Amino acid sequence: MNFLDRISLRKINSMVLLVIIILLVWHALESLLYLIGITPYSPSLQVTGRRLFLWVSLHVIISLYLFIKDKYVNRKFKKYNNIRNDTQIQIISGIAIVVFVILHVLTYSISPVNILNNYMVYIHFIIDNLLFCSLLIHLTISIPKLMVSFGFLTEENSYEKFSYRISTALKIIFIVLLFAELLYYLF
Numbered sequence: 806m807n808f809l810d811r812i813s814l815r816k817i818n819s820m821v822l823l824v825i826i827i828l829l830v831w832h833a834l835e836s837l838l839y840l841i842g843i844t845p846y847s848p849s850l851q852v853t854g855r856r857l858f859l860w861v862s863l864h865v866i867i868s869l870y871l872f873i874k875d876k877y878v879n880r881k882f883k884k885y886n887n888i889r890n891d892t893q894i895q896i897i898s899g900i901a902i903v904v905f906v907i908l909h910v911l912t913y914s915i916s917p918v919n920i921l922n923n924y925m926v927y928i929h930f931i932i933d934n935l936l937f938c939s940l941l942i943h944l945t946i947s948i949p950k951l952m953v954s955f956g957f958l959t960e961e962n963s964y965e966k967f968s969y970r971i972s973t974a975l976k977i978i979f980i981v982l983l984f985a986e987l988l989y990y991l992f
Contacts, residue, residue, distance in 0.1 A: 818867040819954040822947060825864055828857040829940070837982065840989040846917075858906065865903065872896065891946050898943035905936035926990045933986060941979050945972045 832853045838844040872892075909932055916925040949968045952958045958967055 814867060814871060815954060818864060818871065819951050821860060821864045821867065822951055825857065825860045826944070826948070826951075828853060828860060832857055833978070833982065837985050840985040842989075854910070858910070861902075861906065865899065868899065891950075895943060895946050898939050898946075901939035902936065902943055905932055905939055908932045909936055930986055930990050934983060937979050937982055941975050944975055948975075 832850065835844075835847065835850050835853060839846055839850065912925065912928055912932055916929075945968070948971045949958065949964055952967060953964060958964045
């Protein structure tokens with residue numbers, strides 16, 4: 806049995822998600838430092854964003870394949886409504902992320918953050934915060950599932966406790982990013 810036989814596509818997708826989370830945190834940190842005026846604008850933001858986009862594309866392709874495969878295999882399987890609801894929320898938020906990432910890239914291509922005119926400030930702010938909200942919703946479900954996939958949440962109630970903690974942490978990150986954008990765009 807070779808290595809590829811021992812690892813499932815779900816595990817690969819989980820590892821891809823782990824890379825996405827690392828790149829996303831790096832991109833957010835770079836953006837935050839720029840927005841609050843600690844560092845100057847750096848082309849590294851674009852490079853990190855491009856790398857992030859490639860990994861997200863791979864994640865979308867694998868996730869869609871797994872969703873379609875599961876839908877076909879389990880079409881008569883109607884148990885576990887909470888898991889189905891979470892999956893539906895992930896799909897909807899994932900679609901929203903794709904839409905807002907495309908808009909994010911387009912608007913920053915048209916009007917880079919270091920060269921803003923009046924109306925683009927509002928467009929950037931709205932698109933970025935809708936993207937943040939979509940990411941918050943998606944990651945609140947995805948990160949606990951990732952931890953289960955890697956075998957870290959095996960104790961009773963550990964999934965619920967971890968979900969609550971990660972949700973709280975993501976909300977704090979969202980608020981920090983929101984304030985950073987407000988400070989940058991208003992002052």
